[in-house]
Amino acid sequence: MESLTAELYPKPPFDFGLTAGSHTYFRGTYGADMLEDGDYRRLLNIDGRLVLAHVRSTGTTNEPALMVTAQGPQVSGKDLAAVSDLMAWNLGIDADMGGFYQSVKGEPVLESVTSQLYGLHPTRAVSVFEAMVLAILGQQIAAAVARIVRTLLIETYGQTLGVDGKTYHCFPTPATLLEAGIDGLRKMKLSQRKAEYVLGIAQEIEDGALDLEALKHSTDEEVVARVTRLRGVGHWTAHWLLIRALSRTDAFPSGDLALKRVVSQLYFNGRILGDREVEEFSVRWSPYRSYAIVYMFAADRQGLIAPVDQIRR
DNA sequence: TACCAGGTAAAAA
DNA sequence: TTTTTACATGGT
Numbered sequence: 001m002e003s004l005t006a007e008l009y010p011k012p013p014f015d016f017g018l019t020a021g022s023h024t025y026f027r028g029t030y031g032a033d034m035l036e037d038g039d040y041r042r043l044l045n046i047d048g049r050l051v052l053a054h055v056r057s058t059g060t061t062n063e064p065a066l067m068v069t070a071q072g073p074q075v076s077g078k079d080l081a082a083v084s085d086l087m088a089w090n091l092g093i094d095a096d097m098g099g100f101y102q103s104v105k106g107e108p109v110l111e112s113v114t115s116q117l118y119g120l121h122p123t124r125a126v127s128v129f130e131a132m133v134l135a136i137l138g139q140q141i142a143a144a145v146a147r148i149v150r151t152l153l154i155e156t157y158g159q160t161l162g163v164d165g166k167t168y169h170c171f172p173t174p175a176t177l178l179e180a181g182i183d184g185l186r187k188m189k190l191s192q193r194k195a196e197y198v199l200g201i202a203q204e205i206e207d208g209a210l211d212l213e214a215l216k217h218s219t220d221e222e223v224v225a226r227v228t229r230l231r232g233v234g235h236w237t238a239h240w241l242l243i244r245a246l247s248r249t250d251a252f253p254s255g256d257l258a259l260k261r262v263v264s265q266l267y268f269n270g271r272i273l274g275d276r277e278v279e280e281f282s283v284r285w286s287p288y289r290s291y292a293i294v295y296m297f298a299a300d301r302q303g304l305i306a307p308v309d310q311i312r313r
Numbered sequence: 314t315a316c317c318a319g320g321t322a323a324a325a326a
Numbered sequence: 327t328t329t330t331t332a333c334a335t336g337g338t
Contacts, residue, residue, distance in 0.1 A: 149335080
């Protein structure tokens with residue numbers, strides 16, 4: 001087992017605990033992401049080799065610095081560079097929160113939310129494929145259920161590496177999921193239909209007909225047009241992909257039930273808006289609607305939002 | 314026991 | 327073109 005170290009300097013303000021915590025929903029381990037005692041760990045597949053990324057903060061929110069360690073059998077300097085780049089991406093260290101903070105000045109709700117979550121950066125999935133599978137898996141089920149299914153899938157089909165007596169899991173590859181087949185995914189508690197969606201997409205990737213990672217170079221509109229052609233992907237999934245996998249600042253999954261619930265609590269005293277209504281309301285956050293969503297959900301998960309007595313429909 | 318939950322495709326109107 | 331309905335699972 002070898003180990004190499006590099007440093008990263010996020011764009012301030014950057015709160016490492018808040019940002020890494022949002023990967024795990026502020027609850028320690030979540031699937032392939034682990035946060036323990038201020039240490040964020042994530043197993044990666046770098047050109048076929050398994051490398052454990054380990055990140056911890058060596059700075060402060062206003063003068064942020066991170067130490068990245070790459071651990072694994074035969075880790076090269078090139079692997080370290082790849083790991084370092086992936087962690088920089090997945091922790092969103094380059095995101096500029098200043099413009100967003102400036103734009104919510106005087107906005108009664110988000111000005112308060114952003115000041116309480118000062119330094120939170122939007123996080124990003126390691127791969128577009130991972131974000132796609134997780135989004136499909138999470139369609140129309142409670143977050144608690146999605147968590148169970150997600151963990152089961154990763155721990156069953158993700159490649160593993162043992163480091164210091166602990167076992168770490170990668171996110172499964174398209175090829176592995178194809179091999180698992182419908183039956184394998186059904187055993188992971190995916191519905192028949194979701195299993196078909198995931199395998200259909202994995203098959204297109206294996207056939208070379210679909211390159212999800214290349215979407216990073218497409219415009220928001222092109223991404224939505226391309227991915228909604230896939231069976232199992234609608235407006236909601238496409239927009240979450242823009243936020244979680246492609247780091248776009250102004251996406252808005254207007255059908256999202258949890259999103260509508262949070263907006264209703266923060267702005268409408270419990271009245272739930274229709275899809276078109278929230279969409280129209282969301283222009284107040286443009287061109288930072290993705291950031292507004294990230295902050296509202298983080299505030300919700302952190303218990304910073306006072307619950308309204310009753311949700312009205 | 315019902316109904317609901319961070320939707321979508323396909324059928325029906 | 328717009329509006330229902332089946333889908334599947336664990337929580338409440």
